[in-house]
Every structure is written in structure tokens, then in C-alpha cells.
Amino acid sequence: MKLLRLSFSLLLIVLAAVVGPGFVGRCFAASSPCEITLSRDTIEVGTGFAGGTVEVKGTVPEGSTVVVKVISSSKKVALSRKGRVSGLWMTVERAQVDGMPGMYKVFTSGKISDISPEVQQSLGVDREFTAARQLAKVTEKHEEKTVTVDPKTAKVFIDGLISLMAQKGLYTIKENAVKVSGSSFEATIDIPAYIPRGETKIEVYAVNKDAVVASSTATLNVVPVGLVKTLGDMAEHNAVVYGILAVLVALTAGITIAQFFKWLQRVIFKDEGVGAHH
Structure with missing residues (x-):
């Protein structure tokens, strides 16, 4: 029995030496998880809905930079690009963008630049919305067939869609928008009137020394009610x-x-x- 305990102790020592600080970080995250609560888990969208807010609170390992990411489900969007033809301003190209989240919001307790570019991209919180761009698929109709457009043209449409989403308050990055006190944090998520229906994921990350030490996810349900629900169901069915x-x-x-x-x-x-x- 003593020999078994000794062997187990030696195994732990070897694991600690091989894995190093990363193993300690994962243990720390497991023993002090990133816990979050929402002020409400459902938003009802009726004819008079003009937007609202959701409070996000929780705990993270002390000394961490807190990142809150809010992502809604994707939907297909039809876009048109205008240009001059014989001196007239008119539509010169149409395409559909599919796969991009309908809403993509990022809130941080500090500056985005304080987080390394590698971690920014791995979490999908960089200013270029790289993670959302990578999900996009841009297609167009060509001789009654749906074809994927070339990367250069796709970028034009994706840039345009992100610009439109930003104007509606759906794609935003807000620095110093998460209040942190010790191991507690809180943030106010602004919900625009154009929020997509369905599930919205709220992800919280605790970053320390360019490494994610804890994370957690909550779900916010956006449901249509009243006339909005009736018309939506009618349009679908x-x-x-x-x-x-x-x-x-x-x-x-x-x-x-x-x-x-x-x-x-x-x-x-x-x-x-x-x-x-x-």
C-alpha cells in the first residue's frame, strides 16, 4: 500500500515537471471557475420592442482581464453592390452572405491591445472580426446556378455587411466596458432592436498573461411574441x-x-x- 502511494506521488511530480505552468493554469481554472449570471435569460420581441439591456455578473480569477463576447445565430443576407453604368448609379452585382453571426459584440475590462494578437484571434475578439469573416460564405447566381464568388469580391460584400451591421449596433467592440473589482465583474450588454431571433450565446473569458485561465458560457433566448410571432410563423409555414x-x-x-x-x-x-x- 505504501509502495502504491509512493508511486502515485512520483507520478504527480513527473506530470507537474513535464506539463509545467500550463497544467497549473488549468487546475486553477477548474478550482476557481469563471461563473456568470444574467439579469434575465429571455428577451421578448413584440411590435413595440426598441431594444434593451442585459446585466452580466460573475466571478473570475483575480487579476484577470475580462472579455465578454455576445454572438447570435447566423442568417442568410442578400446584398447588392451599386456602381456607375453609362453615367447612372445602379445595381451592378448581387450576392448572398451566409454563415456570419447576426450579432457580434465584444466587451473588455481593458484595452484590446493589452491582449496579444494571438489570443485575440483565438477568442475571436480582434477589431477585424476575423472569426466572423471566416464563417462567411458568399455566393451569387450565375446562369441559374449558385456559385461561390472569388475571395476579392467576397471581401467587398463581407466588408459591406459588417459596416451595415455596425450601423445597426449589431457588430461592436467596446473597451473598458466591463467593471472588475477583485474577483467580481459586471457588464451591461446593450441589446439593439434588430437583434436576431433565437439563441444568443454570451461567452466570458478570463485572460491572464496572454493565456485564457477560465471561461464560461450562458444562453440568452430571443423570442418573438404577439403579432411579430404570428407574422413570423405565417411567413415560415x-x-x-x-x-x-x-x-x-x-x-x-x-x-x-x-x-x-x-x-x-x-x-x-x-x-x-x-x-x-x-
Whole structure:
């Protein structure tokens, strides 16, 4: 029995010598995990939804730089590129971008530059959104066939999509946006009105000396409710009825606007004794 204990002790010593500090780091992360809690785990999106916030709190190994990454599911986006043709500004190319997350937000407790480029890219938190770009697949229709575009053209469309997403508050990087006190941290995640429906992953990383020492993940569910859910379900499961309804709504809106302007014209010209029709 004593011989068995001695052999086990020698094995631990050898493992510690071979693996080195990396083994200690993993043990430290396991004994002091990165724990996170959300102020809410569900966001309901109705017709009046204009955005909101989610509070993220938790604990990390003391002395760590905290990185919070928020990623929504991907969706296919149709884009068009405009250019001049015979002096006219018009669409010159169309493509679809698939695979890129619908939302990609990064929050850090310090500056991104304080984290090595290697760790930035491994975590997917660099300013170029490299991780999101690598997921993208850009295709176009060519003679009734779907073909993958060349890398140079793909970059143009991916750059354009990221720019559009940034304008809507869906792709952002915010430095010094995570408050850290000892081993505790907290951050406020702003949720834009355009947040994609479905699951949104909130990932937290603790970085120390250019190494990830702890991490954890939570899920935020974004669900449509009320009229938004009804129309969404109709568009997905009964496209014909949805199309007919969309046309009727458009016609009704057009007639209503026309009647409104006729009424407005009568009111404006009433006191001047001028008829609406000449």
C-alpha cells in the first residue's frame, strides 16, 4: 500500500515537471471557475420592442482581464453592390452572405491591445472580426446556378455587411466596458432592436498573461411574441397567405395615404376658395 502511494506521488511530480505552468493554469481554472449570471435569460420581441439591456455578473480569477463576447445565430443576407453604368448609379452585382453571426459584440475590462494578437484571434475578439469573416460564405447566381464568388469580391460584400451591421449596433467592440473589482465583474450588454431571433450565446473569458485561465458560457433566448410571432410563423409555414396579406396591407396603406392627402388638400385650400380640382 505504501509502495502504491509512493508511486502515485512520483507520478504527480513527473506530470507537474513535464506539463509545467500550463497544467497549473488549468487546475486553477477548474478550482476557481469563471461563473456568470444574467439579469434575465429571455428577451421578448413584440411590435413595440426598441431594444434593451442585459446585466452580466460573475466571478473570475483575480487579476484577470475580462472579455465578454455576445454572438447570435447566423442568417442568410442578400446584398447588392451599386456602381456607375453609362453615367447612372445602379445595381451592378448581387450576392448572398451566409454563415456570419447576426450579432457580434465584444466587451473588455481593458484595452484590446493589452491582449496579444494571438489570443485575440483565438477568442475571436480582434477589431477585424476575423472569426466572423471566416464563417462567411458568399455566393451569387450565375446562369441559374449558385456559385461561390472569388475571395476579392467576397471581401467587398463581407466588408459591406459588417459596416451595415455596425450601423445597426449589431457588430461592436467596446473597451473598458466591463467593471472588475477583485474577483467580481459586471457588464451591461446593450441589446439593439434588430437583434436576431433565437439563441444568443454570451461567452466570458478570463485572460491572464496572454493565456485564457477560465471561461464560461450562458444562453440568452430571443423570442418573438404577439403579432411579430404570428407574422413570423405565417411567413415560415404559410408563405402564400403571408404574401397575399402583405399585398393587401400595401394596397390598404396606399389607399389610406392617398385619401389623407386629398383631405389635407381640401383643408389647406378651403379658406382660399380654391378647389382641389381644376
